[in-house]
Amino acid sequence: MSGFETYLMSRMAREDSHTLEGYKAQGGYATLERVLKDMQPSEVTEIVKASGLRGRGGAGFPTGLKWTFMPDASKDPRDRYLAINGDESEPGTCKDRVILDEDPHGLIEGVLMACYAMGCAASYIYIRGEYRHQYRRTEAAIAEARAAGLIGKNILGSGFDCEIYMHMGAGAYICGEETGMMESLEGKRGHPRPKPPFPAGFGLWGQPTTVNNVETIFNVPFIVERGAEWHRSMGTEKSPGNILVGISGNVKRPGVYEAPLGISAKTLLESPDFAGGLHDGRKLKAWFTGGSSTGMVPGSTIDTPMDHDGMQSIGAMLGTAAMIMIDDSQCVVRAMEVVARFYDHESCGQCSQCREGTQWLHQIFRRIEQGKGLPQDVDMLTAIASGMAPGKTICALSDAAAIPANQMVKHFRAELEEHIQSGGCRINHTGNFARGASAPTEVHA
Amino acid sequence: MALPEKLVDEFNALVKNYPAGKEGKRSGLIPALHRCQEELGGWVTPEIMEDLAAFFDLEPAEVYGVASFYPMFRLTPPGKHVIKVCHNISCDLVGARDVLAKAKELTGAEVHGTSPDGKFTLEVVECQGCCSTAPMIDLDNTFHENLTLDELERLIGECQ
Ligand SMILES: Cc1cc2nc3c(=O)[nH]c(=O)nc-3n(C[C@H](O)[C@H](O)[C@H](O)COP(=O)(O)O)c2cc1C
Ligand code: SF4
Ligand code: FES
Numbered sequence: 290m291s292g293f294e295t296y297l298m299s300r301m302a303r304e305d306s307h308t309l310e311g312y313k314a315q316g317g318y319a320t321l322e323r324v325l326k327d328m329q330p331s332e333v334t335e336i337v338k339a340s341g342l343r344g345r346g347g348a349g350f351p352t353g354l355k356w357t358f359m360p361d362a363s364k365d366p367r368d369r370y371l372a373i374n375g376d377e378s379e380p381g382t383c384k385d386r387v388i389l390d391e392d393p394h395g396l397i398e399g400v401l402m403a404c405y406a407m408g409c410a411a412s413y414i415y416i417r418g419e420y421r422h423q424y425r426r427t428e429a430a431i432a433e434a435r436a437a438g439l440i441g442k443n444i445l446g447s448g449f450d451c452e453i454y455m456h457m458g459a460g461a462y463i464c465g466e467e468t469g470m471m472e473s474l475e476g477k478r479g480h481p482r483p484k485p486p487f488p489a490g491f492g493l494w495g496q497p498t499t500v501n502n503v504e505t506i507f508n509v510p511f512i513v514e515r516g517a518e519w520h521r522s523m524g525t526e527k528s529p530g531n532i533l534v535g536i537s538g539n540v541k542r543p544g545v546y547e548a549p550l551g552i553s554a555k556t557l558l559e560s561p562d563f564a565g566g567l568h569d570g571r572k573l574k575a576w577f578t579g580g581s582s583t584g585m586v587p588g589s590t591i592d593t594p595m596d597h598d599g600m601q602s603i604g605a606m607l608g609t610a611a612m613i614m615i616d617d618s619q620c621v622v623r624a625m626e627v628v629a630r631f632y633d634h635e636s637c638g639q640c641s642q643c644r645e646g647t648q649w650l651h652q653i654f655r656r657i658e659q660g661k662g663l664p665q666d667v668d669m670l671t672a673i674a675s676g677m678a679p680g681k682t683i684c685a686l687s688d689a690a691a692i693p694a695n696q697m698v699k700h701f702r703a704e705l706e707e708h709i710q711s712g713g714c715r716i717n718h719t720g721n722f723a724r725g726a727s728a729p730t731e732v733h734a
Numbered sequence: 735m736a737l738p739e740k741l742v743d744e745f746n747a748l749v750k751n752y753p754a755g756k757e758g759k760r761s762g763l764i765p766a767l768h769r770c771q772e773e774l775g776g777w778v779t780p781e782i783m784e785d786l787a788a789f790f791d792l793e794p795a796e797v798y799g800v801a802s803f804y805p806m807f808r809l810t811p812p813g814k815h816v817i818k819v820c821h822n823i824s825c826d827l828v829g830a831r832d833v834l835a836k837a838k839e840l841t842g843a844e845v846h847g848t849s850p851d852g853k854f855t856l857e858v859v860e861c862q863g864c865c866s867t868a869p870m871i872d873l874d875n876t877f878h879e880n881l882t883l884d885e886l887e888r889l890i891g892e893c894q
Contacts, residue, residue: 368753380822380861418768418806419862421875454751457765459804462860476763476790478803494753494761537824537865544866581823611865613824627823631860 294523296511297504297531298547301391307426309433312394318439320514321398324405325447333406337509339517341529345384346374346465346502347580347608349528349597352509358489359497362408369497371404371412372474372488373506376458376465378417380581380631381611384533385503387545389416389423392507393430397453399506401444402513404451407499411452414503415470418459428455462635466684467500469637480637481684504533524550528596528607534563538576538614541565550596554578558591558614571616575701579608581628582689584696585621604696620716622708625697626654632690643687646677650694657705660713667705671698737785741769745789760790763800767807776816777808805859813848813855815893817841818872821858824865833869834858836883840890853893 305311312318324333338353359369373396377385388396400412416424431453434440442450456474458464464473468482471493492498508530512520524530528550534557537543542565548557557563558573567573573588578595583606590603600607615624633651638644650673653666671694678691698705708714737745745766752761763786770782778801780794787794801807819825819834838844841854848855864870867879873889 377863378861381824381865382861383863383865383867386863417863418804419859419872419877422877456751456761457768459764459768460806460859461804473764474761475757476760476800478800494757535866537868538827543824543868577823613827613865615827619827624823624827627821627826631822634860 293531293549293552295531295547297507297533298387298391300395301387306391307393307430309394309430309437312392317394318398320510321401321439322445324402324513325445325449330406330408333402333513336513336517337406340512340520341517341527342505342508342512342520343528343597344502345504345508345532345609347379347582349607352501352505355489355501356403356407356499358487359407359499360490365497367496368411369407369409370493370499371400371407371409372467372471372493372498372500373400373412373414373503374465374467374470374500375414375416375420375423375503376462376470377420377503378462378465379609379611380628381535381537381577381613382580382609383535383537383611384545384609386420386423387533388503388507389420389427393427394434395510396427396503396507397430397434397440399509400453401439401451402509403499403501403506405449409499410450411454413454413456413474413493415456415458415464415474417464418457424455424457431455461637462631463637463684463686466686469684470500471498478637480639481686483683525594525596525598527598532595532610534595535609535611536564536614537611539571539616539619540567540614548595551594551599553592554595554599554612555592557595557612564612564614567614567616571618573614574617574619575615575621575624577611577613577615577693578603578605580611581613581631582606582692583608584693585615585624585700586696587700588615604699606692618716620658620714621697621701621704622654622658622714623716625693625701626651626658628693629654629690632686636686636690640682640687642677643682643690646673646687647690649673650690654694654697657708658714660708660711662705662709664709666709667698667702670694670705674698737770737782737789738773741766741773742789744769756791760792763790763792763797764804766790767797767801767804771807776812777810813843814853815874816855816857816872817843817890818857818859818862820860820862820864820868820870820872822861822865824861825868825870828868830869832883833871833881833886836886837871837890840887854890 300306300315342352343349461479463469464479469479473479488498521529559566575585593599629651633647636643636647674691674694678688749759749762752758783797787797843849843854843856864879870879
């Protein structure tokens with residue numbers, strides 16, 4: 290790939306990249322050794338802060354700043370934890386699995402650095418239950434690292450103790466929300482907790498806890514090794530560095546690719562280094578910018594920088610940088626119905642706005658799609674969505690369901706009205722295979 | 735029925751991963767439910783829930799509350815093979831509906847049902863993290879990605 294430096298996926302080409310041998314042969318754990326020998330915990334946090342790294346779990350929160358929310362250990366001697374979010378359930382998102390599959394030691398090295406920085410004696414890596422293969426890969430890497438003295442007591446003779454445990458989820462999207470994940474880790478239903486208190490004060494088992502996404506922590510060893518300035522030299526001022534972009538839907542080469550933040554989404558769609566364009570003769574009808582929660586925007590917005598500000602400029606969000614491409618052979622109303630069905634299925638039911646709202650949105654989109662929509666339905670969608678968000682519920686799932694509905698009405702009102710007036714859809718929803726929509730793909734570039 | 739000794743040993747080791755005390759111990763519940771489902775017939779029976787409740791010092795109703803919350807736990811017996819078809823957006827855009835129709839036809843099972851011969855349980859599931867290798871199914875806990883209808887036919891044929 291040309292024009293920019295790649296590093297996140299740089300080790301993955303090697304057959305044994307997931308093993309300790311493969312990792313060490315490519316310089317792995319050398320930076321950890323240096324950190325434990327020569328650096329104070331606060332120096333690690335400072336580098337991550339100065340690097341401008343932002344969380345890759347969806348919200349883009351500055352990582353170093355989040356770490357500083359942990360209470361001062363000299364005043365608060367409680368046990369503290371790092372919880373790694375590997376729930377990866379946002380539709381369109383398939384990038385953490387690449388890390389777990391191909392480079393789990395990179396994650397482990399990042400976990401150890403983050404635990405050192407925050408004074409955590411243990412970390413829990415929460416992996417969605419369906420990722421059996423990824424779970425086993427990471428579990429094997431942890432066992433290798435432990436046998437090599439990299440996990441456990443007195444790591445590399447430094448006096449630093451740290452345990453890393455794996456934990457398997459069981460198929461609920463809401464367990465990706467950080468407090469839902471903690472409840473699930475504690476063996477309970479994944480019901481998000483009202484905040485405050487925030488995890489840094491009251492997290493796992495009531496102890497100080499930081500929650501970070503897999504890809505976020507995977508970035509840490511690169512940054513600590515090469516420095517904050519190096520990281521800031523890539524990407525944009527407010528969104529520095531490279532990111533893993535998942536591209537799915539009606540494109541020639543769907544896949545997970547590494548690119549600098551701020552690259553044009555059009556390049557990601559069209560360049561042969563990335564998705565290679567749409568199928569011949571098709572036009573881009575719409576796209577989800579960063580997972581289903583960010584909503585659909587018209588295809589005409591594609592030439593926009595993929596970073597937090599760029600996506601904001603088109604009224605969208607970077608989310609998990611999971612681009613879902615929809616060509617003009619598809620029906621956006623149908624696509625919306627699928628997404629509304631998902632949120633209806635995944636609401637945990639604690640808040641009435643979300644429990645009822647997700648169901649109503651789904652019902653209305655379904656009846657419009659089936660040609661049974663009522664003239665007042667479009668305005669009803671907006672009214673329901675405005676009752677669900679922003680910030681009206683315990684967690685942001687309600688927002689995540691309301692945003693796509695609002696985007697739909699804003700950008701595709703004509704399509705909704707046409708379905709209502711003409712009593713249905715003119716596009717046949719089966720036969721996507723026959724249209725050549727599915728092509729063999731690579732997992733990484 | 736009591737839990738097999740092998741699983742009890744495993745669970746005793748498992749709970750050491752979490753802090754001491756009752757609240758720490760119950761953190762092992764979800765991994766333990768997975769292991770029971772894997773080892774003891776493919777679903778979580780009422781007896782298993784009672785045994786797990788005894789092991790984790792919980793009420794059976796609490797274990798039921800957890801098991802019923804998570805889609806991966808099965809509270810009724812499955813057929814011999816379980817096929818899960820992802821019907822979320824990335825898969826839908828590249829043929830998931832055709833996959834589902836074909837799977838119904840080939841297995842004779844309805845969605846969330848089991849075929850009359852007891853061989854296949856067919857389910858639809860939400861996004862499995864295989865969006866850029868869509869469409870996909872999970873057959874007996876293994877992903878099959880970049881799926882074609884021919885490949886689906888072959889996989890189901892192998893189970894017959
Ligand atoms: C409904 C919902 C689902 C979420 N799912 C995930 C997920 O699957 N993985 C993830 O890392 N973050 C997910 N998040 C975001 C987390 O709550 C949290 O912000 C993130 O894990 C923090 O990590 P980061 O700062 O490193 O990005 C979700 C949030 C919401 C509201
Ligand atoms: S917003 Fe929805 S998912 Fe979140 S806690 Fe409330 S009901 Fe549950
Ligand atoms: S939408 Fe099917 S795997 Fe993501």
